[in-house]
Amino acid sequence: MGESKAVQRTLRSEIQKNVKENGFTLSKLSELSGISTGHLSEMLNGNPQRAITVGQLDAMATAFGFAAGWLYELYPEECFAKERVSRPRAIPYLIRCAEIGFQDCIQQVVSRLLDDRKNLDILFSVAEQLFENGKRKESVPFYKLVIENEKDSHSDRFAISQYRLFRASQGADAEENWKAVIRFELYRTRLPENYQLDGLIHLANACFMLRKWKEVESYADELRSLAMKVYQNELRKKKSGKTLEPLRTERHLVAYYGQGFLAKGVALQMQGLYEEAKKCVQGYADLGWFELLDDTGRKVVKEYKIWATANLYTYDLLMGKTDLLPDYLNFLSMYPEEIPAGLLAIMEAASKYDIAIEDILEQYAGEIDRFYEYNNPVNIGRHYNFRYHKIVYELKKGRITNALEEILCCLDLADQLKDHEAFKRCTSLFWEHRQHASEQHERVFQEIIGRFAE
Known part of the structure; x- marks a missing residue:
């Protein structure tokens, strides 16, 4: 008896059951879902029946008060008509399943798609749309399917x-x-x-x-x-007079x-x-000829011209031309977006050539504090380099306690980056100066070591 009911349970029978249970007319369902009455009638009563898009199914789910993914397990049949796949229905359905984590539903459709290698293009399209929409993690399984099945x-x-x-x-x-x-x-x-x-x-x-x-x-x-x-x-x-298609690059x-x-x-x-x-x-420095x-x-x-000026200051500073520092600071005041990179260059030069930069560090304390807000690897790496040069700077000044604070900061950043070489380097530095460490330093050190080992 139970098996018979399961066989009879279809997408349309479930929709019709909910229309009846809620006491809706097609006009009421149309009002709540935004789907025209005519289309609803053709979907549920037509001969042949009008296909239902996944967007329309979601709209009906909202109208009936159900969560996203309602009846998705019954939707795959909409993706296939007489064993032929419908791209306009399969692609949006797979994208929605990926977005809400319905892996069983994805597998159900994928296994049928892979019966014909021509359908790899559907999986590729799904992956591309997910990737372009910022759903990179969700796109990965689809790209892997393409790679595994592409001859x-x-x-x-x-x-x-x-x-x-x-x-x-x-x-x-x-x-x-x-x-x-x-x-x-x-x-x-x-x-x-x-x-x-x-x-x-x-x-x-x-x-x-x-x-x-x-x-x-x-x-x-x-x-x-x-x-x-x-x-x-x-x-x-361009010189041949041909119509140029825009170059599709980032x-x-x-x-x-x-x-x-x-x-x-x-x-x-x-x-x-x-x-x-x-x-x-x-x-x-000057790409205007382009x-x-x-x-x-x-x-x-213009941006590259600014970066050229900034990098020339950086290279000269790192070569020991420290008399340029006031000019560089003036440049940074004119181009504040260059301050994070500029602070790193100044910190490195100070650690190499014993320049006193306490007043600069104080002036830019707010900007330096914002380094802790970085969450992408490139900027976390920049923050690590800044702190590492500051370790050297503080040690040269004989401020061991300050240096230990910077070592612990570098350890934490190396842990975030899962950078084993940087972590070993900082661990060695901590051990070298451990006799000066406070109980708090020891506690933080052990906590980071324990986290890195996990």
């Missing part, structure tokens, strides 16, 4: 799925980030060129976070070369060319190669 590993769909997985895998865990770099970098040259540009920037950024400076240099060179190639192609198209084309120089310069800076880094600045500039492009050119 042509040189197809755009396969390469883009590898790229998206790389992007979705980037987080605060340094070890996992490196694994993601290794998995993706083999496929970067198989991407369409617009995706390659973005992929190279993100590879360089990931390696920057991992302090793999030679890799950053390599990807930066590759980025600059590819950006110039794409630029020349776009220029030829940034303006000029930004990729400039970033190739900027990223390499910063990588050289981190290796102490300041003169070489200064040569890179020439590559992005054609194909619209308002966005011109704004990018």
Whole structure:
């Protein structure tokens, strides 16, 4: 008896049951759901019956007072008609299931879709829409399905799925980030060129976070070369009089060319190669020669000019030209968005050349406190570097207690980044000065050590 009822339970029978139980007319349901009376009639009583979209099902759920996902387990049949899949219904349904975590419903549809490899495009579309809507975690299983079932590993769909997985895998865990770099970098040259540009920037950024400076240099060179190639192609198209389709990239084309120089310069800076880094600045200090500039492009050119000035100050300071510090501070007052990077440069120079900067630290105390609010890996890494140079600064001044506070801060930041090398470095520093540690220092140290070991 129970099995018979289960067989008879359908999407429409459940809707009709709720219409009856609530004493609704189709007009009342239309009023509450926003679906026209005619469409409701065709859905429930038509011959053939009108298909129900997942959005309409959600609207009816709200009208009846049910939570999101009502009757989703019965919806898969709407996605298939005579064993043929309906993209307009399957894609929104899978997206909604992913958003609210209905894995069983997803599996029910996916298993049928994979009977025909042509349906991989549906799974790819679902993944892309989730990714573009900021649902990166939810997009991952769909990209993995594409990768696992795609026969042509040189197809755009396969390469883009590898790229998206790389992007979705980037987080605060340094070890996992490196694994993601290794998995993706083999496929970067198989991407369409617009995706390659973005992929190279993100590879360089990931390696920057991992302090793999030679890799950053390599990807930066590759980025600059590819950006110039794409630029020349776009220029030829324009001069030929062809209608230009907009280049679909995350940034303006000029930004990729400039970033190739900027990223390499910063990588050289981190290796102490300041003169070489200064040569890179020439590559992005004035990009006004770049054609194909619209308002966005011109704004990018101005930004790179500002960054060039900021980085020249940084490199000169780190080379010991400390008499430039007042000029640099004046520059930072004119461009406050450069203050966080500027404070890091000043802190590093102070730790190297024994410059007294207490008044600067006091002046920017509020900005330094805001470093604690950082929650993305790049900025957490910047905060770590600032604190690490401050350790050196405080030790040189003989302020051991202050240095211990900074060591504990660095330990906590290294834990957030899951950066084992940084954590070991700071642990060693704490042990070196442990005889000066208070009970509170010891308590915090043990707490962080315990958390890192979990």
